[in-house]
Amino acid sequence: MNPTPEIQQRINQLLGQLQKASYAYYVLDNPIMEDAVYDQLYRELQELESQYPELISPDSPTQRVGDKPASQFPSVRHNIPLYSLENAFNLAEFAQWEERWKRQSPSQKTAEYVCELKIDGSAIALTYENGILVRGTTRGDGITGEDVTQNVRTIRSIPLRLSLDNPPPVVEVRGEAFLPLDTFNQINQEREQLGEALFANPRNAAAGTLRQLDPKIVDKRRLQFFAYTLHIPNQNLNSQWESLEALQQMGFLVNPNRKLCPNLEAVQEYYQNWETERRNLPYMTDGIVVKINDFALQEKLGFTQKFPRWAVALKYPAEETPTIILDISVNV
Numbered sequence: 264m265n266p267t268p269e270i271q272q273r274i275n276q277l278l279g280q281l282q283k284a285s286y287a288y289y290v291l292d293n294p295i296m297e298d299a300v301y302d303q304l305y306r307e308l309q310e311l312e313s314q315y316p317e318l319i320s321p322d323s324p325t326q327r328v329g330d331k332p333a334s335q336f337p338s339v340r341h342n343i344p345l346y347s348l349e350n351a352f353n354l355a356e357f358a359q360w361e362e363r364w365k366r367q368s369p370s371q372k373t374a375e376y377v378c379e380l381k382i383d384g385s386a387i388a389l390t391y392e393n394g395i396l397v398r399g400t401t402r403g404d405g406i407t408g409e410d411v412t413q414n415v416r417t418i419r420s421i422p423l424r425l426s427l428d429n430p431p432p433v434v435e436v437r438g439e440a441f442l443p444l445d446t447f448n449q450i451n452q453e454r455e456q457l458g459e460a461l462f463a464n465p466r467n468a469a470a471g472t473l474r475q476l477d478p479k480i481v482d483k484r485r486l487q488f489f490a491y492t493l494h495i496p497n498q499n500l501n502s503q504w505e506s507l508e509a510l511q512q513m514g515f516l517v518n519p520n521r522k523l524c525p526n527l528e529a530v531q532e533y534y535q536n537w538e539t540e541r542r543n544l545p546y547m548t549d550g551i552v553v554k555i556n557d558f559a560l561q562e563k564l565g566f567t568q569k570f571p572r573w574a575v576a577l578k579y580p581a582e583e584t585p586t587i588i589l590d591i592s593v594n595v
């Protein structure tokens with residue numbers, strides 16, 4: 264079916280709205296629309312693009328991972344790209360995701376999953392050389408991030424030296440830098456008193472803090488860090504679960520609420536349990552991340568242009584679905 268001018272017009276409109284929103288969100292750390300609205304517009308664009316692939320524009324937000332890094336920090340190319348995660352917005356979509364990977368690997372009838380909480384913070388990559396922290400970078404657009412080493416060094420839950428007798432020459436660790444809710448509220452109270460703009464959510468506050476030019480301010484804000492990915496060249500790790508345990512032994516804080524699930528039903532139970540339980544946590548979560556445990560199967564499934572095929576973010580519905588876009592008149 265040929266696209267009508269109305270369809271092209273709607274796509275252009277979505278591109279414009281999403282581009283402005285994503286600039287405000289990733290670069291200014293100051294969102295202009297609710298996440299649920301962003302996700303809804305993004306989905307609409309994705310659906311139109313899959314119906315009319317000839318209308319996919321190379322600058323569409325569906326064609327890249329995050330946003331361009333801001334310029335005040337030196338940029339660093341990631342050794343291994345920092346991919347985003349595919350989203351599932353309910354259990355039915357999670358089941359579809361499972362069917363999809365099983366179709367890709369028909370000999371595989373079942374797989375163990377590692378369920379982790381999806382912490383609402385900012386992803387960072389840490390490089391250790393001979394056991395010493397030498398670099399900390401933001402995700403940026405997934406290919407290139409910003410070098411925020413000085414700021415990362417202020418995070419107490421990030422070891423400056425790995426707790427290992429014979430550290431390998433290079434170790435790369437990834438995880439989420441985040442602000443606990445009480446710190447987030449305290450920072451916003453202080454900002455209110457000073458007449459400064461408030462942070463919209465802990466994730467933007469964490470991202471904004473990581474990009475502070477003055478490490479002393481970062482230090483005062485007390486960011487925390489949960490580690491979730493470990494890369495060691497020529498490593499002999501076999502699974503995500505093993506990696507998480509190794510990270511803990513190396514001195515990292517690993518979220519204790521992880522669970523090894525033998526099948527889809529166990530994932531469903533974990534998801535449903537944390538939908539209410541997460542309100543008792545001292546930090547924000549917006550879903551769970553489900554990863555295939557076995558590294559051999561992960562390798563077999565590989566990546567799309569944007570996502571690993573072996574992991575999915577299973578999100579919780581927004582507390583109340585906002586229907587309005589707050590303001591999209593930001594200058595880009």
Ligand code: NAD
Pocket residue numbers: 284285288289294295296297298299301302328329346347348350379380381382383384385386402439491552576
């Ligand atoms: P995402 O937040 O949906 O998922 C990927 C991220 O999850 C990773 O980069 C990592 O930072 C994080 N994560 C947390 N815990 C993890 C764990 N245990 N394992 C692995 N990763 C974990 O994807 P994204 O590409 O970072 O952001 C897209 C989302 O950002 C959208 O869904 C939207 O809600 C929001 N967004 C909002 C606006 C807006 O204007 N409100 C604009 C742009 C994007």
